[in-house]
Amino acid sequence: MKLLRALADWKRVFGVMAVCVLFGGGSKPAHAAEPRVPVILSTDVGNEIDDQWAVTYLLLQRRFEVLGVMSAHAPSLAAPAGRTSYRILVDVVERRLGMKVHPPLIEGGSLPLKDARSPQPSAAVDFLIKTSRGFSEGRRLTVLVIGASTDVASAILRDPTIVNRIRIVQMGFNNEQGGDEYNILNDVRAEQVIVDSSVPLVIGPGDVCRRDLAMSFDHARELLLPRGAIGGWLWGEFEAWYYRVVKPLRVDDFSKPWFIWDNITLAFVLGMTEQHTAPRPHLREDLTFERVNTDKSVTWITAVDHDRLWKDFARVIDERQR
Numbered sequence: 001m002k003l004l005r006a007l008a009d010w011k012r013v014f015g016v017m018a019v020c021v022l023f024g025g026g027s028k029p030a031h032a033a034e035p036r037v038p039v040i041l042s043t044d045v046g047n048e049i050d051d052q053w054a055v056t057y058l059l060l061q062r063r064f065e066v067l068g069v070m071s072a073h074a075p076s077l078a079a080p081a082g083r084t085s086y087r088i089l090v091d092v093v094e095r096r097l098g099m100k101v102h103p104p105l106i107e108g109g110s111l112p113l114k115d116a117r118s119p120q121p122s123a124a125v126d127f128l129i130k131t132s133r134g135f136s137e138g139r140r141l142t143v144l145v146i147g148a149s150t151d152v153a154s155a156i157l158r159d160p161t162i163v164n165r166i167r168i169v170q171m172g173f174n175n176e177q178g179g180d181e182y183n184i185l186n187d188v189r190a191e192q193v194i195v196d197s198s199v200p201l202v203i204g205p206g207d208v209c210r211r212d213l214a215m216s217f218d219h220a221r222e223l224l225l226p227r228g229a230i231g232g233w234l235w236g237e238f239e240a241w242y243y244r245v246v247k248p249l250r251v252d253d254f255s256k257p258w259f260i261w262d263n264i265t266l267a268f269v270l271g272m273t274e275q276h277t278a279p280r281p282h283l284r285e286d287l288t289f290e291r292v293n294t295d296k297s298v299t300w301i302t303a304v305d306h307d308r309l310w311k312d313f314a315r316v317i318d319e320r321q322r
Contacts, residue, residue, distance in 0.1 A: 036065040037142055037269055038135070040128060042108065043262070044074040044081075044147030044186075046088035049241045052234060053313075054146055054262040055092055059102065060316040063270060066103040067131055069093070070124035072147030073110045074186055080110035082122065085147075096233050097320070108151045112187035116196075119154035128155045128162075135165040140200065142269060145170035146262035147183055153190035156197055167200035169265045175207045176278065176300050178288040188287065195283045195298070202275070204264030204301040212304035213264060214257035217242055223310060228321035263313075267304045270312070274303040 041058055045051035058064055071089050073081035086107040093102050109122035119125065128143070128151065135141040143166050145152055155162055172184045172191065184191050194201065215223075215238070224235035238258070246258050267273050280296035281289035 034063055036063055038065045038067055039142045039144055039269065040068045040070065040131060041066070041144045042070045042072050042124065042147055042149070042151055043089070044072040044077065044085055044183075045092060046085050047074040047076050047147070048261075049234075049237045049258075050260045050262045051146060052092055052096075052237060053260050054144075054266060055089070056097060056230065056234065057263060057266050057313055057316065058144075059093065059097060059099065060320050061266070061270070061312070062316075064266075067141070068104040068106055068127055070106045070127065070151055071108045072124075072145075072149075072151065073108065073112070074147060074182075082108040082110035082124075097230065109154065112148060112150055113153060113189040113193070116189045116192050117157065119157040120150055122151055122154070124151040125154045125158060128152065128166075129159050132159075132162050132165040137164045140167045141165060143168050144265045144269070145172070145183070146265055148186035149183070149190040149194055150187045153187070153193035156193055156199065160197075163197050163199040167202070168194060169202040169204075169268055171204045171206075171209065171262050171264050173203060173205045173287075175205050176289075178283065179206070180287050181206050184287060188283070188285065192283045195280065198296055200299075201280070202265075202268055202299040202301065204268065204273075204304075206261065208301055208304065209259050209261045209264050212306045213260045213309075215260050216257045217254040219257075223314060227314065227317045230317050230320060263309065264301055264304055267309050268301055270309075272305045272309050272312075273301045275299050275301045 043051045043055060045055060055069065058066055069089060071082050071085035073085065077084040086105065089105050093099050093105060106124045106127045107122065108124035109120040111120060113120055132141050143152055145168055149170065152168060173179050173181050220238045221235060224231040242258060246256055247253065277297045277299050280294050280298045282292050284290055
């Protein structure tokens with residue numbers, strides 16, 4: 001009888017285990033069951049420090065199905081700027097993040113558009129057009145733009161049908177009135193191509209980044225220093241940038257923050273933002289908006305859940321370190 005009871009007990013245990021495996025119970029993380037989002041990133045990594053944070057988060061967060069990362073030009077990078085950014089990108093991915101296997105890394109163009117009709121050729125343009133052909137209006141490829149939009153605009157000029165296969169999420173402009181924000185300023189004509197097109201467009205403006213993605217010196221240290229080699233590298237870059245740019249003359253005042261601008265795009269895709277939709281304007285040469293009669297729209301990000309964002313950022317770094 002004891003043997004029969006023991007066998008019955010084991011049968012119940014194995015039954016429970018089978019149910020847990022079948023239905024995802026037990027210790028399976030909740031985020032693992034969520035659908036992955038196919039994305040391509042265009043980044044002027046090396047221009048500032050926030051791109052490194054964005055590349056790190058993108059490649060370590062399992063919700064993203066990263067199909068490629070493209071370099072972008074910026075005037076602060078040594079010429080040819082697209083190649084310089086590409087070399088920094090390779091260093092970030094392969095040395096800093098220690099990834100022997102990773103998504104394709106593609107060199108972008110080094111110069112802005114000459115006009116709003118002529119695309120700039122680059123390997124990134126070719127890659128984006130080719131990759132987009134696996135998508136459709138009902139299943140779009142998300143293109144994250146956290147630098148000059150030259151390569152994305154060139155892809156639209158080369159293949160206008162791409163607007164039916166992609167959506168663009170970018171960090172740009174100062175606010176909903178426009179403004180000479182750095183990413184937009186580096187290729188105004190490219191941005192005019194994007195805004196005037198019918199591609200679905202989401203913009204995370206600078207004023208929201210300044211309010212919700214401000215990172216103090218102490219917060220950055222507390223967030224990053226305990227997080228192994230990756231955290232130590234990001235902290236070292238933040239600290240060096242802070243002393244060089246944020247407080248070169250402030251001897252004892254560490255109150256002024258810096259801004260992790262580009263993570264606003266990733267936060268949107270992960271559902272960590274608030275936003276609203278407005279009629280799509282025309283972008284003037286002076287970087288202000290002209291209101292026009294249109295049935296096209298643009299989505300403006302209005303808030304970021306920064307507590308949730310930085311908690312998840314820390315989590316994915318910790319998982320990578322383990």
